[in-house]
Amino acid sequence: MVFFVKNASATHIYGGDLLYKHVSGDTYQITLTMYGDCSGSAYSRLFNASPKIEIFRGSVFWDSLRLVEDALQRKEVSPVCPEEAHNTSCRSDGDRSLPGVTVFVFTANVTLPPNANWRIFFNGIMGNTTSAGRSNSITNIVNGTGGQIMSLLATLNNLDGPNNSPVYTTIPTPFYCLNLQQQYNQGAADQDGDSLEFALVPAKINGTASVNYISPYSATQPLQTSAGNFTFDGNTGQMDFFPDAVQRSLVVNEVREYKDGKLVGSSMREMTFIILDNCNNNPPTGNLSKDNIHGGVVTDDNAVNACTNTPNLNFNIPVRDNENDSIYITLNNIPKGASASVIGNGTTEPKITVSWNLNDVVEGKYYIYATYKDDACPLAGTRTVVYIIRVYDSLEVTHEVIEPTNCKHKQYVEIRTKGGTAKKEIMVSNSQGELINTYIDSTGSIRDSFTVGTYYVHVSSESLPCTAYYSFTVDDYGTYPVPPIVDDINICIYDEPIPFAPKIVGNAILNWYTLDGKRMDDNPTYVTSEPRVFKWITSQTVGICESVKDTVTATVHDLPNIEILNTPERLCIGEGIFLYAKGGVRYTWQPDHRIEMVDSNVYTYITEPTTYIVKGYSEYNCLNTDTVTYDDIEMCCKFSYPNAFTPNRDGVNDGWKPVVYGHVQNYLLLVYNRWGEKIFETSHPKQYWDGTFAGKECQVGTYFYRLKSTCVTGQEEVSGGSFTLIR
Numbered sequence: 001m002v003f004f005v006k007n008a009s010a011t012h013i014y015g016g017d018l019l020y021k022h023v024s025g026d027t028y029q030i031t032l033t034m035y036g037d038c039s040g041s042a043y044s045r046l047f048n049a050s051p052k053i054e055i056f057r058g059s060v061f062w063d064s065l066r067l068v069e070d071a072l073q074r075k076e077v078s079p080v081c082p083e084e085a086h087n088t089s090c091r092s093d094g095d096r097s098l099p100g101v102t103v104f105v106f107t108a109n110v111t112l113p114p115n116a117n118w119r120i121f122f123n124g125i126m127g128n129t130t131s132a133g134r135s136n137s138i139t140n141i142v143n144g145t146g147g148q149i150m151s152l153l154a155t156l157n158n159l160d161g162p163n164n165s166p167v168y169t170t171i172p173t174p175f176y177c178l179n180l181q182q183q184y185n186q187g188a189a190d191q192d193g194d195s196l197e198f199a200l201v202p203a204k205i206n207g208t209a210s211v212n213y214i215s216p217y218s219a220t221q222p223l224q225t226s227a228g229n230f231t232f233d234g235n236t237g238q239m240d241f242f243p244d245a246v247q248r249s250l251v252v253n254e255v256r257e258y259k260d261g262k263l264v265g266s267s268m269r270e271m272t273f274i275i276l277d278n279c280n281n282n283p284p285t286g287n288l289s290k291d292n293i294h295g296g297v298v299t300d301d302n303a304v305n306a307c308t309n310t311p312n313l314n315f316n317i318p319v320r321d322n323e324n325d326s327i328y329i330t331l332n333n334i335p336k337g338a339s340a341s342v343i344g345n346g347t348t349e350p351k352i353t354v355s356w357n358l359n360d361v362v363e364g365k366y367y368i369y370a371t372y373k374d375d376a377c378p379l380a381g382t383r384t385v386v387y388i389i390r391v392y393d394s395l396e397v398t399h400e401v402i403e404p405t406n407c408k409h410k411q412y413v414e415i416r417t418k419g420g421t422a423k424k425e426i427m428v429s430n431s432q433g434e435l436i437n438t439y440i441d442s443t444g445s446i447r448d449s450f451t452v453g454t455y456y457v458h459v460s461s462e463s464l465p466c467t468a469y470y471s472f473t474v475d476d477y478g479t480y481p482v483p484p485i486v487d488d489i490n491i492c493i494y495d496e497p498i499p500f501a502p503k504i505v506g507n508a509i510l511n512w513y514t515l516d517g518k519r520m521d522d523n524p525t526y527v528t529s530e531p532r533v534f535k536w537i538t539s540q541t542v543g544i545c546e547s548v549k550d551t552v553t554a555t556v557h558d559l560p561n562i563e564i565l566n567t568p569e570r571l572c573i574g575e576g577i578f579l580y581a582k583g584g585v586r587y588t589w590q591p592d593h594r595i596e597m598v599d600s601n602v603y604t605y606i607t608e609p610t611t612y613i614v615k616g617y618s619e620y621n622c623l624n625t626d627t628v629t630y631d632d633i634e635m636c637c638k639f640s641y642p643n644a645f646t647p648n649r650d651g652v653n654d655g656w657k658p659v660v661y662g663h664v665q666n667y668l669l670l671v672y673n674r675w676g677e678k679i680f681e682t683s684h685p686k687q688y689w690d691g692t693f694a695g696k697e698c699q700v701g702t703y704f705y706r707l708k709s710t711c712v713t714g715q716e717e718v719s720g721g722s723f724t725l726i727r
Contacts, residue, residue, distance in 0.1 A: 012040025013132050014101060015172050015271035017186075018122050018152035019165035026113045028162075031105060032067055032122055032152070034132065035077075035172060035271075038090035038100030042130050046104050050127035055110060056119040066127055067106035076102050079173040081377035098378050101173050118156035123206060124149030134203075138272060140217035140224075140249040141203065148211065151204035155266045165267045166190040166255055169332035169369050170384045172271040174251075176243060177279040177381075181229075184239040185384040186253055186269055187369035189333035194257040194264060198237035201254040203270060211250070222251045223273060236367060236386045243275040276379075283381030284327045284372035286319035286352065295358075296389075297463050303388035307395070307420070307466035310358040317352035317370070317387065324348050325374035325381070335366040335389065356389070363393045363419075393419035395459050395468035402447060404478030407545030410449035411474045417444055419468075420461030427458045450474045480547035484510055484540040489554040492622035495528050500552065504540045511546065513537040524554075531558040559624040560584050562616030566628050572636035574663030574712035576605045581626065584616030606630050607712070636662030637711030644724040647691030655688030656723060658707055666710040671703055685709070691725055700727050 014035040021029045030053055036046045050066040078088040078100045086093050090100030112118055124132040132150040136143050156163060169187035176182045188196055202210035202219040213219065223230055229242035237253065251273050257265040290298040295313035296306035306313045319327050327350050329342045338356035352370060366389040374381045396418040403412035417424055426439040426446060431454040439446045457470040485503040500523065502510050512520040515535055526534040534554040539547045565580040579595075579602040581587050589595045589602050590613045596603045604612070609631035617623055638661040645656040657669065664685050671680035671689050679693040691698050706720045 012037050012042040012046070013134075013150065014174060014274075015269065016122075016132065016150060016152060017168055017267065017269035018120065018154045019168070019267050020120065020154055020156060020265075021164050022158075022162035023109060026111050027109055028112050028156075029107055029109050030065070030067065030120060031107050033168075034104045034106070036102045036104055038076075038078075038088065038102055039096070042133075043102075045126065045128050045130040046102075048128055049104070049106070049130070051106050051122060051132075052125040052127055053108070053110075054121045054123065055112070056121070057115050058117045058119070062118075063110060065108045065110055067108045070105045070107055073105040074103060076100060077171045077173055078102075079175055079373075079380045079382055081375050081380050084378040087378070099175060103171065112156065112158060114159050116157045116159040118158070120154040120156065122150075122152040124151055134250065135248065135272065137248050138250050139247045140214055140222055142212040142214060148205060150270055151206060152268045152270060153204060153208075153266075154268065157262070157264045160259075160262075160264075163194075163257065163259070163264045164191055165265060166194075166196060166257065168269060170371055172269065173382060174271050174273045175279075175379060176273060176275050177281055178243055178246060178275055178277040180280070180282055181240070181242050182283070183383045183385055184241075184273075185237050185369060185386050186255075187332050187371070187384055187386070188237060188255045189367075189369070190257060192257075192259070194259050196237075197256040197258065198232075198234050199254045199256065200232055201252050201268070203250050203252045204268075217249070219252065223247070223249050223275075235365070236388060238386050245275065246277045247273070247275045249273045249275070279379050281325075281374070281376040281379065281381040282322040283383035284319050284321040284325070284374050285383065286317045286329075286370060286372060286385060288387065289316045289318055292316045295465065297465050299463050301388075303390060305390045305392065305421070305463045305465075306356075306358060307392050307464060308358050308361055308363060309394045310466065313354075313356045313358055313389075315354055317354075319350050319352065319370075319372055321348065321374050321381070323374070323376060325376050328373045328375070330371040330373075332369040332371070333367055335361075335368070337361065338366075338368075338389075340368060354389075358391060361391050363391055365390050392421060392461070392464060392466075394466055395419045395424075395461060395464075397457055397459050397468045397470035399457075399470070399472045405452065405474065405476045405545075406478035407476045407480050407543040408482075410451050412447065412449050413472070413474070414445050414447045415439075415457060415470075417441070417459050417468075420459075420464050420466070423462040425460050425462075427460075429456045429458075430454070431456075452476055476543050476545060478545055480505075480508075480540065480542045480545040482540075483547045483550035484508070484538055486538055486550070486552045488552060490557060490620040491528055491554065492557055492618075492620065493528055493531055493559060497526055497528055497554075500524070500554075502538065505542050508540040508542045508547075511539045511541060513539075513549070524552075526554045526556070528556045530556065532556045555620075557618060557620045557622050559622050560616055560618040562587075562614060562624040562626045564612070564614055564626045564628045566612075568629055568632070570632040570634055571606045571630055572662050573633050574605060574607055574665075576603060576663075578603050579612060579614070579628075581614045581616055583624070585619050586617050588615045589613070590615075606633060609633060635713045637664075637713045637715040637717070638662060639707070639709070639717050639719065641705070641719070641721055642723060644726050645691070646726050647697075648727055655690050656725075657682075657685075657688035658705075658719075660685050660709075663712045664709045665712050666708075668708045670706045672705070673698070673703060674701065679703075698725060700725055 016034040019031045054064045055062045076090045088098045088100030089096045134148045166188040200220045224245040225241045226244045231240045253269045288298045293315040295310045296304045334340045340354045344350040368387045371384045398416045400414045405411045422442045428436045454473045459468045524536045539549045560583050562583040594604045611629040640659045645653050647654050667685045680689040704722050709717045
């Protein structure tokens with residue numbers, strides 16, 4: 001049931017839109033559509049109006065033109081039931097109690113050569129001393145003194161080719177009931193296949209300036225609704241709202257067109273939304289049926305997802321009216337190749353059926369606009385809804401080996417997916433049908449490692465009916481990463497050649513190559529007749545994988561140049577000397593029984609004619625020798641006794657002892673003072689008396705000694721005497 005109060009106030013224009021169409025060459029048709037309020041005081045002026053359009057190239061004026069009405073397109077579009085059609089304000093044969101709306105279409109052609117920045121303005125000048133004035137009763141903007149004039153702007157970038165504005169397939173008959181859920185869509189369809197973007201923008205004044213909105217209203221929140229109950233989809237232009245206050249609100253839509261990502265045009269529609277509190281009619285609604293769809297999936301946002309190469313996409317949209325009114329459905333923007341029809345149009349339970357063969361359809365979003373109108377009286381309920389068909393590329397699967405097994409580890413594989421939605425489920429099973437792993441991916445590829453075998457991949461995409469199957473086989477191949485372990489040989493000249501002792505993996509095959517890469521049939525050989533470096537290349541074959549190669553050498557080293565640094569000389573029997581050699585890194589001396597080690601140095605005593613042999617070794621353990629002979633041995637055994645010494649610590653003659661020429665076996669030296677007191681004793685022939693006793697310096701004077709010693713020659717020395725301490 002609908003109630004409507006007669007003689008509602010109105011304005012002479014409810015809204016309008018400004019579009020253009022390419023005719024041919026550089027010729028474009030400019031179209032201004034006005035939606036007249038038949039009860040407006042200036043409504044009659046629309047019949048002979050000639051609206052003025054001004055065109056700028058960037059900021060530079062280009063042309064102006066007057067539009068002419070196409071009377072054949074003039075028609076009444078009042079949102080009333082047929083029984084009350086004669087009572088609208090557009091008719092003279094009734095009581096004119098109901099709101100009436102008439103469409104006026106004005107056109108003219110203009111030349112627009114290629115340019116990236118055409119700007120087409122309608123500034124409200126109607127050409128018959130009237131203007132397209134906005135109503136002073138609009139509740140969401142600041143009108144100012146004398147009201148405001150409607151302004152619309154369209155832009156065109158035809159630098160790379162002609163362009164057409166989208167066609168608005170719905171008529172804005174903007175009467176809505178208070179406290180009921182409402183929907184609106186201008187039904188923009190683009191014949192060029194451009195991508196469309198929708199926006200709510202500020203209404204214009206004088207072409208460029210924006211109106212001021214009364215807080216809390218704004219261009220993007222132009223209606224007063226219950227909290228959280230106003231939404232606008234910039235992808236589809238769909239507006240959903242639940243008005244909770246009587247209002248007349250100005251709403252401006254802008255549609256932007258993109259070709260290959262470049263903005264090529266824009267157009268505007270301005271409307272006055274009138275919210276009435278004297279009606280209670282719910283407009284019809286239609287939701288996609290999840291039960292009757294084939295070849296696609298109905299999503300939670302009331303859209304259909306499908307894949308290319310689907311031969312038969314079919315779905316239904318049942319439409320219902322809460323008041324059980326008869327419903328009339330108009331469909332627009334049916335995708336090319338698709339068929340859409342209405343079963344039971346004009347009944348209380350109509351149904352939209354859509355069928356589409358997607359074999360030759362490219363990926364993208366496709367929109368079908370459905371306008372529902374019931375037969376409620378006196379004010380009919382109208383709703384325009386966009387239904388989205390998202391067509392995704394069919395799922396494809398490929399794989400690439402990132403790293404082969406190399407006959408040592410698992411194969412590292414990248415499984416790549418294309419098509420479908422971003423989020424995919426990838427299931428991998430082995431040849432026995434056992435599920436190995438499940439991956440959730442949004443990047444288009446996953447990587448994992450697999451052992452040798454055959455694998456089956458099943459890919460599905462979120463909210464899509466299509467899937468993809470794929471298989472791949474992992475075989476051993478590649479380069480085994482570890483060469484055989486073959487120690488280099490270092491050998492000395494003239495030594496017996498040593499064979500190589502390679503260590504390989506399990507049952508691997510050892511391979512030998514010459515340096516120029518020629519394969520050898522036998523193991524390498526070499527000779528030691530001269531210093532030389534021999535080189536080969538080796539690898540091992542594990543399974544079918546030959547390993548990385550390594551270079552192996554056999555180096556024949558020369559003997560070290562060993563030289564004894566001692567020289568033959570006359571020595572006293574029993575004399576001890578250090579033996580030195582150079583040219584090696586280590587040495588051994590013979591005869592063994594003559595050799596002692598003193599502070600890690602080689603030491604010997606000469607007691608008889610002896611030949612010393614040194615064996616010197618290089619860092620590669622190559623051996624060479626040298627000899628030295630001591631055979632001039634003197635039987636030395638002489639003693640002399642200094643008669644004085646000066647122990648003043650000047651480093652000269654600071655101590656007293658007998659001077660021995662030769663080497664002794666036994667030795668005892670005693671020193672006495674003048675009173676016969678023993679003040680020094682030693683059994684070491686090299687130790688002297690330093691002129692002290694009990695830690696104190698002794699007096700200057702005469703001192704006495706006693707010596708008893710036996711030389712290694714067997715000669716005995718027994719002596720006594722005196723000497724003088726001088727300071």
